Amino acid sequence: MSRARLRWNSQPVNRAAATAAGRGARLAAEHLLGVSRDRVPIEEGTLERSGTVTADEANGAAVVSYDTPYAVRQHEDMTLDHDAGRTAKYLEDPFDEEQQAMQEIIAAQVRRALRG
Template identity: 65%
Template sequence: MTARARLTWNGAAALRGTRASAVRGLRLAAEHVLEVSRRRVPIEEATLERSGVASVDEEALTAGVSYDTKYAVRQHEELDYQHDAGRTAKYLEGPVTEEAGTVEAIIAAQVRRALRG
């Protein structure tokens, strides 16, 4: 007995779905880093914390987290400033480094879902 199967490969659709999943993974990963970093942002009136945003460049498949106040960079880099408990300088650099494995897992999970179809 001979079994036959016919497979039609739609590579363009598969790539579109994978790319869309990668974008979704990047967005979720950036939001994760933003949330972790918000817990460390020096806080006086919460202006710096509220200025944090996560963004994704879908064309370049890159994501970023940023804070937008006049003093965001200074607060991030000035290691001698005194902060409330749990708040610190390097409030973004630390989470980016520490959460790298989680970021990879978030993106990989989204891409795997697309490949399972």
């Protein structure tokens, strides 16, 4: 009976997966930004245009934010009136609803990196 010995160096695989997960986190955040922009209250478009993604791909982190003095109030105050299709919780609701899609975006990036 012959024997084989396998020595597995997981570091390159782990590095590739982590890099891909970071890229996936950025892409998932960009997806979330797109969905939330469709719901953000709009008067002149300033709030919508202020939406950005900030990513730290090396650490697998990404953040979606809106940067106007009234962004938090528009997000949190459920008593404000908005145009049809525009709403408070314009970031929180899409975040909750798009969890599966965002996870799939990240997973696809990792799969792609590990295939190659």
